[in-house]
Amino acid sequence: EVQLVESGGGLVKPGGSLRLSCAASGYTFSDHNMNWVRQAPGKGLEWVSFISSSSFIYYADSVKGRFTISRDNAYNSLYLQMNSLTAEDTAVYYCTKEGNSWSLDSWGQGTLVTVSS
């Protein structure tokens, strides 16, 4: 069974930093593209960042230059380093795995990031 477990969320002041982690299990992590998707309170889903199985990387314009996605295939883990955080980054952040037709076939439970003074 595929499992994705996020951690690292919390309360941070504007301008601060946070590092999210996602521990993957139940499949061959290195074979699959991964994404971060976020959801602000009461809002829809917003795609944040992509990393391919070969570590090609892409970001949403809203986070480009502030967020860094990475993966460690030896530890079956995905990361999101978030810097220069603003209130607009407040959201639940989901770790997701790409499957058939690059759909997001597995989602973690999400980790809440709150940016507030």
Added chain:
Amino acid sequence: DIQMTQSPSSLSASVGDTVTISCRASRTISRYLSWYQQKPGKAPSLLIYGISNLESGVPSRFSGSASGTDFTLTITSLQPEDFATYYCQQSYDLPRTFGQGTKVQIK
């Protein structure tokens, strides 16, 4: 970027009804269209990928179709557990993009 325009933003329906949700891509996305269901307080889950392929375990009352860049999610014989928010998403290109969501409510 490919824009995904989803409609309606909400709808009210009764148990047993058939509902359709639409999603239009701003340009071709081939077959790289997925649908997700999200219940309150839960992570989204994949329903359909590749326009019309049901994810394992998804009931057959869910179906997907397409005409060009217009995509449709149909739920026949709506069940109480189907009241949720539904999102379309394209995975043809980066950035990946989602529709705005459709909330299916009980009439």
